[in-house]
Amino acid sequence: MSPVEFVDVATAKAARGVRMVASGMVPSPWSEAAKGLFRLQGVPVRVVRYSRDDAELAAWMRADNVPVVFHDDEPPRVHWAAITTLAARLGPPGALLPDDLDHRVRTVGLLNEIAGEEGLGWNARLLMLHASMTSGGQRGFPLPVAHYLAARYGYSAAIDIDRVRARIARTLAALAARLDGGREYLAGDRPDALDVYAATFLTPLCPIPESDCPRLQPLLRQAFATAHEAMGDAVPRALVEHRRRMYERHLGWPIEI
Incomplete structure (x- = not known):
């Protein structure tokens, strides 16, 4: 298999x-x-x-x-x-999450900043919804889809979109700091859960040409592109390179959905 x-x-x-x-x-x-x-x-x-x-x-x-x-x-x-x-x-013990308690607590805390409520993925989705709502569905998701997602994931007209952007920027900076000195992975000399989450959750903030994800429908490709338009310039180059490295070496490229 x-x-x-x-x-x-x-x-x-x-x-x-x-x-x-x-x-x-x-x-x-x-x-x-x-x-x-x-x-x-x-x-x-x-x-x-x-x-x-x-x-x-x-x-x-x-x-x-x-x-x-x-x-x-x-x-x-x-x-x-x-x-x-x-x-x-x-899998192998200690390979995905550290055995050391303090190290594991720090790792899981960062994972929550990526995958948890109000984390990187959550806020990238809010950027897509904001593009939809403020353009009448001309950008982002079509309005029926946007209204459905907004009700599930905390978007409203009162949202502080600057706060959303600031949280994304702080998380990106915290992750990029772990690559200082030319390190290839975020927690050591081999990838772990933090590397997987960082790479996969950067997808909405990166360009997604057809060659990178062939099954992604054009309308949804356009929706994902709005997050990149809003915050792509804030993604440190080290994280872009880390994402590419993770997909090419460990996660499978192109992205298959």
């Missing part, structure tokens, strides 16, 4: 090991990070592309968001921290 195998829901339900329902329309950072964690750990994963209209899939997921990760007969995991902990447990 290849590290990441795309299958239908019946195949996934019948299988053992790690199975995942992930976004099949956009390179959602949460879905791409989840796939990347298991790939980095050398744990094969069967991936089902999410479809809102698939009743069998919805009944199996027991959730209305992705990714959802299953392992054997254990309850499904839906939160990035639980998914990360599972991936860490199934």
Whole structure:
């Protein structure tokens, strides 16, 4: 079995090991990070592309968001921290998350600044929604999609978009500082969970040409591009190079959704 195998829901339900329902329309950072964690750990994963209209899939997921990760007969995991902990447990000890308590606390804290509420991914999505709402749907997502996402993820007309930008900039600076001195990875001489999350969550803030993610539909490619237009200049070059290195060496290139 290849590290990441795309299958239908019946195949996934019948299988053992790690199975995942992930976004099949956009390179959602949460879905791409989840796939990347298991790939980095050398744990094969069967991936089902999410479809809102698939009743069998919805009944199996027991959730209305992705990714959802299953392992054997254990309850499904839906939160990035639980998914990360599972991936860490199934691979080499200490490879994905540090064994040292203080180091692990610092790492998980940074992961939350990337993947948690009001983190890097959350705020990049708010930039896309802001572009949609302030342009009447001419930029960003089409308005029906934007209104649906806004209700789920905390966007309103009262949002302080300057604060959103400032939080993104501070997180980027904190991550880039870990690459001072020409280091290739954020926490040491080999990649770990922090590298996976940093690389995958930078996708909305980077250009996404067709060659980088061939399955991404043009309308959604345009929506993702608005985050790059808003904050792409703030992404330090060291992080851009780190992202490229992670995908080429460890995560699989181009991005397959």
